[in-house]
Amino acid sequence: MTVFAVYFVFIKDYEPHQPIAFSHKIHAGVNEIPCTYCHSYVAKSSQPGIPSVMECMGCHKYVKAEYDPKDPKRIYKFKDKLINPTDYLYDGRKRINFEDEIKKLTRYWENKEPVPWVNYHYVPEHAKFPHKPHIRYGLECKTCHGDVENVDIPKPIVNIKMGWCISCHEQVLDKNFKELEDIHKGISNLSDLDKRIMTHTGRIPTNELYKDKKKLGEPWGSSDSSERIINIDKEVAWLKDCSTCHH
Ligand code: HEC
Numbered sequence: 001m002t003v004f005a006v007y008f009v010f011i012k013d014y015e016p017h018q019p020i021a022f023s024h025k026i027h028a029g030v031n032e033i034p035c036t037y038c039h040s041y042v043a044k045s046s047q048p049g050i051p052s053v054m055e056c057m058g059c060h061k062y063v064k065a066e067y068d069p070k071d072p073k074r075i076y077k078f079k080d081k082l083i084n085p086t087d088y089l090y091d092g093r094k095r096i097n098f099e100d101e102i103k104k105l106t107r108y109w110e111n112k113e114p115v116p117w118v119n120y121h122y123v124p125e126h127a128k129f130p131h132k133p134h135i136r137y138g139l140e141c142k143t144c145h146g147d148v149e150n151v152d153i154p155k156p157i158v159n160i161k162m163g164w165c166i167s168c169h170e171q172v173l174d175k176n177f178k179e180l181e182d183i184h185k186g187i188s189n190l191s192d193l194d195k196r197i198m199t200h201t202g203r204i205p206t207n208e209l210y211k212d213k214k215k216l217g218e219p220w221g222s223s224d225s226s227e228r229i230i231n232i233d234k235e236v237a238w239l240k241d242c243s244t245c246h247h
Pocket residue numbers: 018022024027028033034035036037038039050051117120141142145148149153154155156
């Protein structure tokens with residue numbers, strides 16, 4: 001009875017929230033397609049980008065998943081789990097056939113229409129989240145999105161709170177700060193109050209660090225013709241500036 005109820009409530013009526021039951025696990029996991037192959041703008045632009053039908057068809061002109069449902073060889077293995085492309089439980093809830101789903105894609109291609117993917121935005125209008133600086137810095141997708149290659153549908157980062165952004169930015173600032181400490185030994189001599197002000201505001205009172213402001217900055221080689229000046233504020237403060245994340 002329970003199994004019966006579960007089937008009707010969760011499996012039968014379940015419709016994927018996207019026009020095609022596209023699986024990240026089958027693409028990024030089983031077939032090891034890199035995230036950036038499809039989300040190719042992630043390191044170049046604020047939006048990661050969703051691949052166009054043409055890009056999907058680059059593979060799917062050839063990959064059609066036409067299997068004989070009676071052929072036992074169609075079933076393959078991934079991480080000790082069996083995958084049956086003619087009867088796959090998508091998102092743990094909906095039975096799909098790869099061939100049929102790929103046919104939906106082909107229909108968009110033939111009609112020269114884009115796939116109307118539902119585009120979710122979780123960061124509210126008044127804040128901005130650009131991917132580019134995060135990826136350039138070397139953060140992995142997994143840090144924020146979890147193990148996308150193991151699931152059909154990436155879990156949305158719902159309920160984004162400012163504290164989530166800030167606490168990571170603070171860790172980055174701490175790291176930047178430690179690196180600065182290596183260059184500017186004076187930092188270690190700051191009073192605790194100054195250090196607290198600094199970690200709170202991200203700013204270093206430069207007058208406490210250097211007597212001669214003109215000599216502020218990294219050690220420079222004797223070959224450098226002019227004295228190099230670095231702006232400590234710029235290096236450490238902006239990650240917590242309101243205007244960094246707010247319009
Ligand atoms: C073969 C192409 C392809 C690959 C490879 C791919 N994606 Fe996607 N991704 C898509 C498409 C298409 C969508 C839009 C449909 C959807 O949301 O499932 C999408 C959507 C997403 C979303 C938004 C989901 C939502 O509903 O909010 C995230 C996050 C994401 N991908 C992360 C990743 C990560 C991380 C990887 C690598 C582990 C990856 N993708 C690999 C094609 C791809």
